Amino acid sequence: MTNKDNEIDQTIKSLCGDLKPVCCVNPLWRALLWILLVITYTSAVAMTIGLRDNIAEAMNREDYIFELMLAFGTGIFASLLTFWLSTPDCERYKKFMAVPITLLCVQMVWMFDRLYFEGVGDIRENWLSHCWINTALHTTLPAIAVIILVRKGATVMPCALASFAVLAVSEFGWIGMRLVCPHDNVGEAYFLNFLPYVIIGIIAGLGAKKLFRW
Amino acid sequence: MPIQADDQDKLWQELAIKAQAGDTGAYHDLLKSVVPVIRRSIGKSLPNSDVIDDVVQDVLLSIHKALHTYDPERPFLPWLMAIISFRRTDFLRQHYAARGNKQVSLETVDIPDYLNSSESAAHFSDVEKALDSLPQKQKEVVELLKIKGYSTKEVSEKTGLSESAVKVTMHRALQKLKEKLA
Numbered sequence: 001m002t003n004k005d006n007e008i009d010q011t012i013k014s015l016c017g018d019l020k021p022v023c024c025v026n027p028l029w030r031a032l033l034w035i036l037l038v039i040t041y042t043s044a045v046a047m048t049i050g051l052r053d054n055i056a057e058a059m060n061r062e063d064y065i066f067e068l069m070l071a072f073g074t075g076i077f078a079s080l081l082t083f084w085l086s087t088p089d090c091e092r093y094k095k096f097m098a099v100p101i102t103l104l105c106v107q108m109v110w111m112f113d114r115l116y117f118e119g120v121g122d123i124r125e126n127w128l129s130h131c132w133i134n135t136a137l138h139t140t141l142p143a144i145a146v147i148i149l150v151r152k153g154a155t156v157m158p159c160a161l162a163s164f165a166v167l168a169v170s171e172f173g174w175i176g177m178r179l180v181c182p183h184d185n186v187g188e189a190y191f192l193n194f195l196p197y198v199i200i201g202i203i204a205g206l207g208a209k210k211l212f213r214w
Numbered sequence: 215m216p217i218q219a220d221d222q223d224k225l226w227q228e229l230a231i232k233a234q235a236g237d238t239g240a241y242h243d244l245l246k247s248v249v250p251v252i253r254r255s256i257g258k259s260l261p262n263s264d265v266i267d268d269v270v271q272d273v274l275l276s277i278h279k280a281l282h283t284y285d286p287e288r289p290f291l292p293w294l295m296a297i298i299s300f301r302r303t304d305f306l307r308q309h310y311a312a313r314g315n316k317q318v319s320l321e322t323v324d325i326p327d328y329l330n331s332s333e334s335a336a337h338f339s340d341v342e343k344a345l346d347s348l349p350q351k352q353k354e355v356v357e358l359l360k361i362k363g364y365s366t367k368e369v370s371e372k373t374g375l376s377e378s379a380v381k382v383t384m385h386r387a388l389q390k391l392k393e394k395l396a
Binding site: 012017018021 | 233234235236238241242245246249267270271274275276278279280281282283284285286288292293296297299300
């Protein structure tokens, strides 16, 4: 038996000595728990801030409902993928990556379509003091929660996981923002109050390998 | 009789379930039995055999850390292979980032023994003879510039010649050496 074999035996012995009973992580349950938390939190924050004045009128508009449903669908699938990718045996879930990516593309096409036909729209002079703070409020806690929950797993695809986590948090945050912010023009709804968070998320995602290291 | 792959996976699955429940014996058997699989999987893709066991230990530690993420309903091998592949990629990324692929262990380098080789010794004696036949100034410049590795400026300071004179002397010396060794 060589020295290296002895070292491996020693490692195995020390790992066995360190063994404690563990509970299995079910990524699906964690994803559902997070989604439930986020929906509750988003609703609570929206209620606390106060729903937009014209919510009843907005709810009767097909385009508004379509945008919210699209974001909700993207958020749900992005959340599921985030948690599925948090375990090593995630190869079988790769095929589902196409779903949130396609939904995101539909969102982008929809945004550019609106931008083409409606333009950027009227942007308030004091836009800095309004809806973007609501987006920050809607996204901070879910982002912290997703990082904590995902770090309990052991991902072998940290960058993809971070991308889907950013997407999930952004989509739910955006829904929250649309519930409280009365302005639906492309300039405010998509660019000013949302894009900065996606960019921050992407930059944070660059540190994903360190953040989700195990 | 060799164990079939399916039976092997079922055995690992059972051992992993017991290990998750805290059975040390099963865990020991599981880790022992996966070591050859890890070695085989990483062996071909690593730059040298010295690091294989380091990566094996790394994978064993990862199995330990990620044991709670194994789904008992699923086969064990895909879970294990995902960890092996992740750690191998991790190692190779660090290895290339540290330019490990450009480093060679001194033990593995085959340095030819010029001094003891009779063929190269004869070759060097020809060079020495050719050098001795050069005028003193040219010989000094060749020794300083080409053998001791001084710069033109340093040779100029040592010999009292100008830098361009050093270059001309070196050029003439090399021409003579070429003629003598041809």
